[in-house]
Amino acid sequence: MTTGHNSKLTDVLERCRPVPPASPNILKTLLAVQSALGHIPTSGILQIAQVLGVTDAQVAGVLSYYSDLRTQPTGRHLIRACMGESCMANHSARVLRAIQDHLCPAAGDASQAERFTVETMSCAGNCALSPTVMIDEHLCGRVTPSDVPSLLEAQVLRRKTEG
Amino acid sequence: MTPTRLYLSNDTSSRAAGADKLADAWRDRSEIQLIHTSSRGAFFLEPMVERDTAGGREAWFNVLPNDLPRIVAGVGGTKVAEIPYLQQQTRFTFANFGITEPLALDEYQSRGGFKGLAAAQSLSPDAIVDVLRLSGLRGRGGAAFPVWKKWQVAQQTESEQKYVVANADEGDAGTYSDRMMMEGDPFRLIEGMMICARAIGATRGYLYCRYEYPAAARAMQFAIQKAREADLFDCDDYPFDLEVVTGAGSYVCGEETALLESLEGRRGVVLAKPPYPAVSGLYGKPTIVSNVLTFATLPNILANGGAWHASLGTEGSRGTMALQIGGRVKQPGLVEVPFGLTLRDVLDRFGGGMAPGARLKAVQVGGPLGSLFPESQLDIPICYDAFAGAGAILGHGGIVVYDDDTSMVDLARHFMAFTADESCGKCTPCRVGSVRGREILERIQMGQGDLEKIEWFEEIGHGTQPHGFFSRLETSPSSHHDHFDSLATCPDPSQ
Structure with a gap:
């Protein structure tokens, strides 16, 4: 964990410190940490446990249980292909392959891994417009494999101009 | 101009x-x-x-x-x-959709909003439960339990603190009606929760929203803030407040005891019942956990009366159902109709036929743990009893249509992998059985299927049934049973 992370973590945990009679809420705390740091470094488990007054096993247990809690940072752009049943019926597997082909020309390219994280998700709730791809917070519907390059460029550029 | x-x-x-x-x-x-x-x-x-x-x-x-x-x-x-x-739809719960601005409180009120709450305020808690009993409303999340029974238990359990919790962990793939309700008519959900709070004597509510719905969570937070500023929560000297809590990606948290565990910040593991949450739920206090649409149905029932609601639908399934059509159809979307239309009616009238070039293979109803219907079985009426009679569940009303490009073995493997990923791990038959089931299906995918493997698979299905805490998981392998019967004798299982 970097020094920057360390002080950010301390700040977040200060805000999450339970005030009696409220009981500590591990999941809420971990979500707050993730929202501030982008992920939850496993090296911070002990500190989180101490602030909440619970055991580190309890914190690690919650951290490993929920699939949306991340212990590793993601790339600058998070691309999630929906694999829910409506998307599956509409060939989301082909869309996922197109994304992987487009973004991973050379396997193990570290700079590419820093830029993009490609994942699947089980349902985005956009089933009437399947197949769905989520690029960062932006949801795209009716995606075909041939749309993928322009979609990725458009969203990445959009983020750059907005950011 | x-x-x-x-x-x-x-x-x-x-x-x-x-x-x-x-x-x-x-x-x-x-x-x-x-x-x-x-x-x-x-x-x-x-x-x-x-x-x-x-x-x-x-x-x-x-x-x-x-x-x-x-x-x-x-x-x-x-x-x-x-x-x-x-x-061709009968819109009551979704009557405002496409018409109003979701976060405009005055528009909600001008279209009959908060009339249900006003009616509830003029009734005793017992009388509110009676309206619900007469209405025949059953939970819309999937379990379809009579709403009034749950409420009566929570009402009669004495406690200085009670809770109302809206289950917005809409995890069944193919469903999106809760998301639409939270984004599109958030005050209706708030009103429904307030009606429930009055009936059972709760002063605090939580909305447990899945992580994948950030826009819905924001809309609800905004609407709650507006309601608070308009003093809606404090009317009639009856204090109430509501908070949005986000999940973190766990399918099992859609089950009420797991949801409450998660709300308290722990692993979302299913607990043995009894005690039921209506007796001992959040922080050990009486708690009503209901689906978003169950709450959203309440304002109309209170405003128009239980008999009005009971006049819609079929004998055991009163009212309307929000069906969400997806997959390989021409006209995917949300449809609100009274219970009783057949699955074929719904697909013909609203689905608009198959997407160009696609031929129907199977229709899935009730999410990943639901059932698959072949073309020959589409005449089943959409109501709880007909589905239960067929060994199926209506679930949360998700309908996904597959064409003949979808391999049923791939699909079965997908369901089993999903169950294995999402199993909370509490019960061995589900935790281990789902992994073994996935492995068997992967063997079949590789062309190594034989009768013995199908028998193992069936055994896993039967093994999970009587032993699981999570009643939804019990249905997982067996509901796809018929498809595997035919797989055993199929020369090319990828068909």
Whole structure:
């Protein structure tokens, strides 16, 4: 964990410190940490446990249980292909392959891994417009494999101009 | 010149269909005033733009940015009242959709909002439960438990603190009605929760929203803030407050005991019942956990009476059901109809047939743990009893249509892998059985299937049934049973 992370973590945990009679809420705390740091470094488990007054096993247990809690940072752009049943019926597997082909020309390219994280998700709730791809917070519907390059460029550029 | 008022949906799916592009492109156009509404749910027509005319709203479908001049000129629109997809529906719970601005409290009130709560305020808690009993309302999340029974238990359990919890962990793939409700008519959900709170004597509510729905969570937070500022929570000296809590990606948290564990910040593991949450739920206090749509159905029931609700639908399934059609159909979208139409009726009337070039293979109802119906079994009426009789579940009303490009073995493997990933791990038959089941299906995928493997698979199905805490998981392998019977003798299982 970097020094920057360390002080950010301390700040977040200060805000999450339970005030009696409220009981500590591990999941809420971990979500707050993730929202501030982008992920939850496993090296911070002990500190989180101490602030909440619970055991580190309890914190690690919650951290490993929920699939949306991340212990590793993601790339600058998070691309999630929906694999829910409506998307599956509409060939989301082909869309996922197109994304992987487009973004991973050379396997193990570290700079590419820093830029993009490609994942699947089980349902985005956009089933009437399947197949769905989520690029960062932006949801795209009716995606075909041939749309993928322009979609990725458009969203990445959009983020750059907005950011 | 007064700008023309145009209505455009701000629903997440409408935006994904291109409504956001229209809003961007038209932002600075002085000839129009853009009103952001909820969606009518006819997503195959989105992005859809509407405007007022002397004869009611007119709509333009699948609009592109350069269609603006003809919309402003009023050329080529269709009367909304004459769109067959909408005309054939019975909209009560989704009556405001496509019409109002979701976060405009005055609009909600002007269209009958908070009349249900006002009716509840004039009744004793017992009388509210009686209205629910008469209405025949059953939980809309999937378990379909009679709502009044749960309420009566919570009401009769003495405690200084009780809770109302809305289950917005809409995890069944193929469903999106809760998301639409939270984004599109959040005050209806708030009103429903307040009615429940009065009936059982709760002063605090939580909305547990899944991580994948950030826009829904924001809309609810905003609506709650507005309700608070308008002193709606404090009316009649009956204090109530509501908080939105986010999950973190666990399917099992849709089950009520797991949801409450998660709400308290722990692993979302299913607990043994009894005690039921209505007796001992959140922090050990009496708690009503119900699906978003169950709460959203309440305002109309209280405003119009239990008998009104009981007059809709079928004997054991009163009222309307929000069905969400997806997959390989021409017209995917949300449909609200009284219970009792057959699955075939729904697909014919609303689904509009298969997508070009696609041939129907199977229809899935009730999410990943639901059932698959072949073409020959589509005449089943959509109601709880008919589905239970067929060994199926209606679940949360998700309907996914598959064409013959989908391999049933791949699909079965997908379901089993999903179950293995999402199993909370509490019970061995599910935790281990789902992994073994996935492995067997992977063998079959590789062409190594034989009768013995199918028998193992069936054994896993039977093994999980009597032993699981999570009643939904019990249905997982066995509901796809018939398909595996035919797999055993199938020379090419990928078909």
